[in-house]
Amino acid sequence: MAVSGFEGFEKRLELHFSGDDRKNVGSSFGLGLRLLDFETLQHVLHAVQCTVVSAVANHYFDAYVLSESSLFVYPTKIIIKTCGTTQLLKSVPPLLRHASLDLGLTLVFCRYTRGNFIFPNAQPFPYTNFQNEVVYLEESLPDSLCYRKANVMPSKTPSHAWHVFSASTENTTCPFGEDDSDGGLFTLEICMTELDRDLARNFFLRPGTEYDGDSAGKEMTALTGISGINPRALICDFAFDPCGYSMNGIYGNRHSTIHVTPEDGYSYASFECVGSVYDDRDDVVRVLKKVVQIFRPATMSVSTTCASHEVWMRVAGALEPLGLKCRSCSVDEFPASGNVVYQTFVDRRSKKNNNNTPVQNCHKVVDANAHIGLEKN
Numbered sequence: 137m138a139v140s141g142f143e144g145f146e147k148r149l150e151l152h153f154s155g156d157d158r159k160n161v162g163s164s165f166g167l168g169l170r171l172l173d174f175e176t177l178q179h180v181l182h183a184v185q186c187t188v189v190s191a192v193a194n195h196y197f198d199a200y201v202l203s204e205s206s207l208f209v210y211p212t213k214i215i216i217k218t219c220g221t222t223q224l225l226k227s228v229p230p231l232l233r234h235a236s237l238d239l240g241l242t243l244v245f246c247r248y249t250r251g252n253f254i255f256p257n258a259q260p261f262p263y264t265n266f267q268n269e270v271v272y273l274e275e276s277l278p279d280s281l282c283y284r285k286a287n288v289m290p291s292k293t294p295s296h297a298w299h300v301f302s303a304s305t306e307n308t309t310c311p312f313g314e315d316d317s318d319g320g321l322f323t324l325e326i327c328m329t330e331l332d333r334d335l336a337r338n339f340f341l342r343p344g345t346e347y348d349g350d351s352a353g354k355e356m357t358a359l360t361g362i363s364g365i366n367p368r369a370l371i372c373d374f375a376f377d378p379c380g381y382s383m384n385g386i387y388g389n390r391h392s393t394i395h396v397t398p399e400d401g402y403s404y405a406s407f408e409c410v411g412s413v414y415d416d417r418d419d420v421v422r423v424l425k426k427v428v429q430i431f432r433p434a435t436m437s438v439s440t441t442c443a444s445h446e447v448w449m450r451v452a453g454a455l456e457p458l459g460l461k462c463r464s465c466s467v468d469e470f471p472a473s474g475n476v477v478y479q480t481f482v483d484r485r486s487k488k489n490n491n492n493t494p495v496q497n498c499h500k501v502v503d504a505n506a507h508i509g510l511e512k513n
């Protein structure tokens with residue numbers, strides 16, 4: 137742990153694979169990457185410097201709560217999200233090697249995202265500088281991922297910016313496309329800072345109680361209302377000692393995940409979920425409302441990755457009636473990712489945010505100078 141405090145902001149890596157072996161990945165019974173044994177995953181996580189603390193699975197995928205956030209393993213997709221001073225990108229070479237040698241799978245798409253670290257100086261190389269992270273990633277990826285782009289999406293809140301790197305092969309279709317077989321999926325990645333102090337206390341263990349991460353996690357899930365975000369989801373949760381909380385929710389072929397660093401001075405929570413553009417339009421609104429009620433952050437950033445534009449508009453529509461005003465919104469397109477829309481919201485009631493700064497309405501703000509890497513070939 138950093139001397140200054142725990143770094144809540146996660147690094148997130150998403151890798152998609154394809155393969156000819158129908159036995160492994162093609163059929164509805166195919167397990168693909170889920171066939172990687174637990175020892176292999178532990179070996180990969182060892183390189184990242186984290187461990188598995190809890191796990192759950194359904195017909196579609198496996199979800200692991202880690203000592204530093206989460207890992208999701210789908211038949212052709214892996215998502216790893218890690219916080220603190222972990223070395224997330226060190227997972228890339230062993231994952232590519234095991235996917236290829238053990239399962240005959242090849243990488244077709246890679247996406248790496250993160251927010252702004254609260255303690256950037258505590259990060260090890262290459263996470264001290266996004267440009268270095270991009271170079272490190274580019275060197276780890278096969279040449280077949282020839283469409284590559286990196287951008288730091290700006291916000292009017294200087295402590296929040298969204299770092300995105302995406303790479304794909306020539307023939308990869310957008311996994312977030314409207315015509316994709318999963319039904320127009322989108323991903324919401326939410327980062328919240330300066331949580332309401334009283335609400336953050338819910339993520340501390342009660343003094344004097346015997347500590348058990350699983351049962352304390354369950355208690356926090358119920359007490360805070362997290363269990364009500366999607367009551368149909370199977371939840372795997374864990375409470376840390378003396379504070380901190382992580383959960384993965386699994387529902388059909390969709391995951392959700394929450395991580396909380398409740399310590400005053402650097403409090404942080406993240407929420408991520410997958411939805412479909414064909415869901416009830418109000419689903420996103422209901423989910424966002426619950427997330428805001430659970431944490432009441434002073435600042436909230438929402439990154440929406442989706443082929444179409446309607447979801448991010450619903451985000452603003454959901455948050456503004458809750459007292460969060462949209463300060464900035466930037467839009468960019470990435471290879472095989474579709475549109476990434478990055479919006480930041482601030483709580484009107486927070487003294488810090490109540491400084492009469494003119495509010496910028498959500499519209500397209502693309503900072504051309506922010507591009508630090510461009511498509512090649």
Ligand SMILES: C[S@+](CC[C@H](N)C(=O)[O-])C[C@H]1O[C@@H](n2cnc3c(N)ncnc32)[C@H](O)[C@@H]1O
Nearest residue numbers: 142144203204219376379380395396397398405
């Ligand atoms: C792993 S959790 C959630 C991480 C997530 N990225 C976040 O900050 O929202 C981090 C919280 O658990 C606490 N914690 C306690 N013991 C920990 C441990 N062994 N490893 C990681 N975090 C621990 C940290 O101080 C912090 O409050």
